[in-house]
Amino acid sequence: MSAPFATITTLADAAPLARRAMEFISDIYPLGRSITGEGVRETLRRVARRVPLEVTEVPSGTPAFDWEVPPEWTLRDAYVADASGMRLIDVRRHSLHVLGYSTPVRQRMSLDELRPHLHTLPQRPDWIPYRTSYYREAWGFCLAQSELASWPEGEYEVVIDSELKPGSLTYAECRVAGASEREILVYTHTCHPALANDNASGIAVAAVLAEEACKSRPNLSYRFIFGPGTIGSIVWLARNEARLPNVRGGLVLGLLGDRGSLTYKRSRRGGTEIDLIAARTVRELDPSARVLDYTPYGYDERQFCSPGIDLPVGRLTRSPHDGYPEYHTSADDPSILHVDALAQSILAVAKILNRVDCNRLYLNRSPKGEPRLGKRGLFRSTGGTLPGDVEHAMLWLLNLSDGTHGLQDAQAASGLPMEIIEKAAHALVEAKLLQAVPA
Numbered sequence: 001m002s003a004p005f006a007t008i009t010t011l012a013d014a015a016p017l018a019r020r021a022m023e024f025i026s027d028i029y030p031l032g033r034s035i036t037g038e039g040v041r042e043t044l045r046r047v048a049r050r051v052p053l054e055v056t057e058v059p060s061g062t063p064a065f066d067w068e069v070p071p072e073w074t075l076r077d078a079y080v081a082d083a084s085g086m087r088l089i090d091v092r093r094h095s096l097h098v099l100g101y102s103t104p105v106r107q108r109m110s111l112d113e114l115r116p117h118l119h120t121l122p123q124r125p126d127w128i129p130y131r132t133s134y135y136r137e138a139w140g141f142c143l144a145q146s147e148l149a150s151w152p153e154g155e156y157e158v159v160i161d162s163e164l165k166p167g168s169l170t171y172a173e174c175r176v177a178g179a180s181e182r183e184i185l186v187y188t189h190t191c192h193p194a195l196a197n198d199n200a201s202g203i204a205v206a207a208v209l210a211e212e213a214c215k216s217r218p219n220l221s222y223r224f225i226f227g228p229g230t231i232g233s234i235v236w237l238a239r240n241e242a243r244l245p246n247v248r249g250g251l252v253l254g255l256l257g258d259r260g261s262l263t264y265k266r267s268r269r270g271g272t273e274i275d276l277i278a279a280r281t282v283r284e285l286d287p288s289a290r291v292l293d294y295t296p297y298g299y300d301e302r303q304f305c306s307p308g309i310d311l312p313v314g315r316l317t318r319s320p321h322d323g324y325p326e327y328h329t330s331a332d333d334p335s336i337l338h339v340d341a342l343a344q345s346i347l348a349v350a351k352i353l354n355r356v357d358c359n360r361l362y363l364n365r366s367p368k369g370e371p372r373l374g375k376r377g378l379f380r381s382t383g384g385t386l387p388g389d390v391e392h393a394m395l396w397l398l399n400l401s402d403g404t405h406g407l408q409d410a411q412a413a414s415g416l417p418m419e420i421i422e423k424a425a426h427a428l429v430e431a432k433l434l435q436a437v438p439a
Helices: 011-028 038-048 111-117 196-213 231-239 241-246 273-285 339-357 389-400 407-414 418-430
Strands: 054-059 072-081 087-090 105-110 155-165 168-176 183-189 221-227 247-253 263-265 290-292 313-317 361-364 402-406 434-437
Touching: 011 038, 011 196, 011 339, 038 054, 038 168, 038 196, 038 221, 054 231, 105 111, 111 155, 168 196, 168 231, 183 196, 183 231, 183 339, 196 221, 196 247, 196 339, 221 231, 231 241, 241 247, 247 273, 247 339, 263 273, 273 290, 273 313, 273 339, 273 402, 273 407, 313 339, 361 389, 361 418, 389 407, 389 418, 402 407, 407 418, 418 434
Parallel strands: 183 221, 183 247, 247 313, 263 290
Antiparallel strands: 054 168, 072 087, 072 155, 105 155, 168 221, 263 313, 361 402, 361 434
16 A cells, blocks of 8 residues: 555656646636536546546436536537628637527617627626526527627627527546545536646646556555536535545645645635645645635635535645636636646645545543543643643643544644654554544
């Protein structure tokens, strides 16, 4: 057995993976993805060239908790042409030009009639916004405000050649079998078209790390899931409830290539093994790292952390959603990504998952009240003085050892050196106050 990313310990180790991720981002960035459809399938086919994938198609109308799989959306063409026939908007030039999940339209109309269906960003006049209407029938176009300002009054030809019909939602998994059936989940959303940081970067980082994990025989098993945002994780959870007791922890990945600081968002529980380890790791790697408390808004962590599921799953990004100017606009293109930022993100994920994989869990055998350490010769003999480091470590270990925490997260919570934590754990095991539990 070996940790899944044992060879990725420095930025220099992560740099080749970051270059591979950047190449993959350039490959998948132009694809017209949505929550369903051929763009997602083609993206997954390209991931499958790197790692073995099990692809699942879930038919439209399939219930998933309070949701159901929507119709599949197919977009063949979309444009707005002026009286001369010149296309002023053309989805073939940029996939953000059409409102996601637009219903079909083919008619001529005045500019005044067309305006309610046009989306711009007046504060960013040269950028195209990203807008969708997944669960309410609508149609529309997105364009730069500077372009719209030049349109004269008159009649326009408006065409959206689309189709909403029964089909399926597509997600894919790469499972790396470990010595234990306990699993770590890594989820990344696959639904955004022509947005490099959100979320071609997440797809690419997950793909290159899955490729590395496949070379190892880890202690824990790993499940990398590539699926659409919100509805994808809801559908996966609804279809995999029987697996959930085996989930030891997880990360939702996205927005990993911009210049923002590493940002970890805690799980709903807040103090889980992966929360403590991830917080410590990002702060080690990035002095300006942010560690955020859980909120029920964000990416797919809110599905994994919903109260009826409540898994220990956090989220790793750089800038969080809406935290950088280019977010959900045409300016989120590969030019805003940085190889060194991707390398640091890859290193952060690798270190977090390695530390969880190597984290032996313990159970407090005297959990009701604090056990008497003094009568076992484990605590200072004179009261009124502060405990030493080893004594502090013992108290942390006894408090955390509920069968779901181990040495790595005791170190993360206490800030004490690992050799002190290990010394304290050995003493407590010898005194029969701690016992190791299976992974």
